Amino acid sequence: MLTRKQHELVCFINDRLEETGISPSFEEMKDALDLKSKSGVHRLISALEERHFIRRLPNRARALEVLRMPERTERKASAPAGTPTPTASKGANVRAAPSPANDVIEIPLHGRIAAGVPIEAFEGSSMLAVPAALLGSGEHYALEVSGDSMVEAGILDGDYALIRRTDVARDGEIVVALIEDAEATLKYFRREGAMIRLDPANRSYEPQRYAPAHVRVQGKLSGILRRYD
Structure with a gap:
């Protein structure tokens, strides 16, 4: 009980x-x-x-x-005498299929992204199998992390960053920022006066500052997938 x-x-x-x-x-x-x-x-x-x-x-x-x-x-x-007992045929409290939380789905893998000095984004496209439980609502894609500037946020070189597509972000969120439509980086997003500041999570790196016209948000971090060789 x-x-x-x-x-x-x-x-x-x-x-x-x-x-x-x-x-x-x-x-x-x-x-x-x-x-x-x-x-x-x-x-x-x-x-x-x-x-x-x-x-x-x-x-x-x-x-x-x-x-x-x-x-x-x-x-x-608790049912009164003679009340029919719910059966599985009516779908009462029984899921016909395994919970989608156990599912693995495929999302586009768009090359490598820098967690350090920006590198060219979206170097190609393949597919990556991801547990559905790691993803929320919305459209997602993955990028392979290159560099160590986000290690203090638990994001390591070789990890797969799972990104939910969006072009807006709030201060303090980890985003994919496309710089001058050529290079992309994974950083904390912050506004600093009239500028956009992209903060690393590694004290060995300095924040990067850009005019808003030179930075476009391409998505927000939804999760991290790590391989163990």
């Missing part, structure tokens, strides 16, 4: 997976359940794991899988 909050959380996770294929964030779960802190979400998730209602998918950020739903037994126990 689940507590009310445990019941609410597993239903919320299940609904979000069915709608988007992506597990909700801890912040979204906290707000949905009107909890005061994320620690409460952690406790609820641990309890649901122990009761085998959900499980965390290994090596996937924010990835949860609903193993079973509590409504089946609870509805059967």
